[in-house]
Amino acid sequence: MPSNTDNDCITDITVYIEEGDPTKVKMKEQKLSKDGFIQIPVNLTKRADGYKMYMWYKKGNDKPITNIQFSFSDDMNKGLKEAGYKKVEANLNYKTGGDPLHLWYKRGPSKGESPITDLFVTTEQQAAPQLYQLGWDRLACNMKRGTSASRIFLWVKRREQTYISEIRATAGFQDDANQFQDGFFRVDENTNEGAGGDKVFLWYKLTTNPDEALADLSVSVSEAEGKNLTEQGFQKVSQDLNAGTGGSPINVWYQKKNGSKPIKTFTLIDGPLYKLPCQRAGLQVIDKNLNEGNTGAFQYLCFYQ
Structure with a gap:
């Protein structure tokens, strides 16, 4: 250790x-x-x-x-x-x-x-x-x-302990420099890995103030799920993580709730094999494959509070 x-x-x-x-x-x-x-x-x-x-x-x-x-x-x-x-x-x-x-x-x-x-x-x-x-x-x-x-x-x-304060997603690389200069960090894994289509990456910004942190994350793989999350007060990251693959739109959603436990970090894991160890360690694994509807690698978003 x-x-x-x-x-x-x-x-x-x-x-x-x-x-x-x-x-x-x-x-x-x-x-x-x-x-x-x-x-x-x-x-x-x-x-x-x-x-x-x-x-x-x-x-x-x-x-x-x-x-x-x-x-x-x-x-x-x-x-x-x-x-x-x-x-x-x-x-x-x-x-x-x-x-x-x-x-x-x-x-x-x-x-x-x-x-x-x-x-x-x-x-x-x-x-x-x-x-x-x-x-x-x-x-x-x-x-x-x-x-x-x-x-x-x-x-x-x-x-110091840091927390996730913002999340974005981009397709392609033309805006990378601006994202870095705006203080965002890239999750260095293509959400469309193995699926063809656009190269899509998630980005996040850190804060040392827990009051500025996100409190919950979710993923939608259908229009109905997106509507339900909107009704719950979630906000959508507009970039489709499935862009260019021919599959249904997949989006990340986030929520800030005063007094809730702040999110310290989030990441991507690939394959069902890694879900249980992460859950046992206290991570919240969102059970939605980010390559739903295409032939890409299984990927799951998970976060730790």
Whole structure:
């Protein structure tokens, strides 16, 4: 279990691929340690063909990192660059044949973006949804995306408790830079994965004030369900998560209720296999497949209060 006793913030992240001359690999590791980097002791390759890959991070109090994003296509890179994110050059899918996957980070601070104080990595066998109960937040992108290897996820912990204050969704990538610059974070998983159609992504904004937080989320997969949610006082995220697939419109809905328990985080999970562990850990899993009516991967929205 990761430590949560150090109040210093993450100020730098790198990924080192251990390949080639063992002596040179050892020297590089020693240099990283001498420069103040700490290794996360989880091999990110999940392979046995002669190389390993590890994430390293540095702590301090100067220019802390406030957000981490992933990209797995050239289209995703442009908005991150324009919004001032820094790219970690190592391909997290190096030699796997999977999507070229890169980590990006942004230094703050800015309103609602509490600095990141710790990082942790879990494998598929250590999915650990109970980490939400300890104040951790799992980033949605599988770091072995597009491969047959076991899934690997990055978790972050922040200096202050944060809450979800707004949710949006976009189709395509042309507005990414504006979303980032408006203080929104992207959920780095296409809701139309495997279904064709548009590339659709959910976005969220954070706040450290629980009074500004959303209190409930829902999903509609039919016009009748949307009408029912409207009558209950929910507001619709206008972007159809099923756009371009030929299936019925699918929308996310949210609600703010004074005095209700605030939503701390939300994410996407894929496949029914992961629903029960998340529910046991206290997450609310919305039992509506975001690819209802098409041939895409099963995806569910879940949130933690």
